[in-house]
Amino acid sequence: MSETDLYIGLMSGTSMDALDAILVGFSRKATFSFNVICHHTQSIDPDLKRALIALNAPGVDDLSRYACLDRHFGELSATAVNQLCAKAGVLSTEIKAIGSHGQTVRHAPNHRPAYTLQLGDPNTIAELTGITTVADFRRRDIAAGGQGAPLVPAFHAEAFRSPDVNRLIVNIGGISNISVLPADLQQPVTGWDIGPGNVLMDAWCMKHLGHEFDNNGEWASTDEVSPALLDTLLNDAFFNTPAPKSTGRDYFNEHWLPEKLSLIQQPHLTPASVQRTLLQLTAQTIASDCIQAIQQLDSHSLVPEIFVCGGGAKNQLLMQTLASLLPQFNVNTTDSFGLSPQLVEATAFAWLAYRTMMGLTGNLPEVTGAHSARILGGIYPA
Ligand SMILES: Nc1ncnc2c1ncn2[C@@H]1O[C@H](COP(=O)(O)OP(=O)(O)OP(=O)(O)O)[C@@H](O)[C@H]1O
Ligand SMILES: [Mg+2]
The missing domain is CATH 3.30.420.40 (ATPase, nucleotide binding domain)
Known part of the structure; x- marks a missing residue:
């Protein structure tokens, strides 16, 4: 049997x-x-x-x-x-x-x-x-x-938690979310939605190139981040809302980006620069929530391991950008556990x-x- x-x-x-x-x-x-x-x-x-x-x-x-x-x-x-x-x-x-x-x-x-x-x-x-x-x-x-x-942190805990090391699991799907898995088994597992993962990049790419997504961030890599737009995007209230929190297309939809673009005084942004800025937004919001999560851990002296899953793990520019924002940590994917991110x-x-x-x-x-x-x-x- x-x-x-x-x-x-x-x-x-x-x-x-x-x-x-x-x-x-x-x-x-x-x-x-x-x-x-x-x-x-x-x-x-x-x-x-x-x-x-x-x-x-x-x-x-x-x-x-x-x-x-x-x-x-x-x-x-x-x-x-x-x-x-x-x-x-x-x-x-x-x-x-x-x-x-x-x-x-x-x-x-x-x-x-x-x-x-x-x-x-x-x-x-x-x-x-x-x-x-x-x-x-x-x-x-x-x-x-x-x-x-998010419901997935309970599974992330069951599958990936270790008593030896603090772990963060970051899922970069349409929306990105984090699971915080403390090594100390007395501490609760926490997690929340971080913000837009791929959803805004996908929509912008479809609008300007007619492609479902920007393969490996190749289009984004052709231009620079707009600091003015990035600041405006990062000022959105969702990113500063404390957990528990979750979101979706009801909030991060086709209207969200045009509203933010209308707030900045910069008429010369190219579509590729907007795409690069959206990628930076995804990476930066993830990095800042990872740091916040680590600071909340009692034993944050244990250097945590960060594992990424979801389709965003396949976007090389996104992964490189995320790693460069978190230089003190090893950023890997769930392939490390033998489970493909997708x-x-x-x-x-x-x-x-x-x-x-x-x-x-x-x-x-x-x-x-x-x-x-x-x-x-x-x-x-x-
Ligand atoms: N090679 C790649 N380069 C860039 N982006 C990629 C690549 N492969 C996948 N993606 C991105 O991953 C997305 C799909 O990811 P995933 O299936 O995890 O998201 P999801 O179905 O929205 O899941 P979730 O419920 O977690 O939001 C694609 O829409 C695309 O944006
Ligand atoms: Mg999917």
């Missing part, structure tokens, strides 16, 4: 670059361990991506558009799962459950009432895959008074499904601000 339980994680984040599907085995032994068995990247066709981005802002007939996209994204999620199973050579009956994050179309944790909304109908996923589906992880945390995000978040949602199926809590109140830990998500049986 196999000693692991198989779970599938599905993640499509703020970038909407793709839907990542991962097959993970969780050990049944008392000591936690997992292994990644197979992964599949499901493309999201440009029309669907456009429709999903459009739904992030109020528009005409939102309810019908929501209902249709909920089914469409559920179907796409099921396709991703079925392709993953075929690639791995496993049967649906061998999988305990799918953990589906869904596509966020609204995230307003500071609205009253607070709300967050991920679409990708789990009924459709369960029906088309024959696999029990766990979904809607964030809303229970919101109902318990939390931000509903797979970490999907693995986290396989793990969250595993937690829910085992009747275990998934959120960290110290991270999200929830009243206490909760079992997250709804279970849609096979």
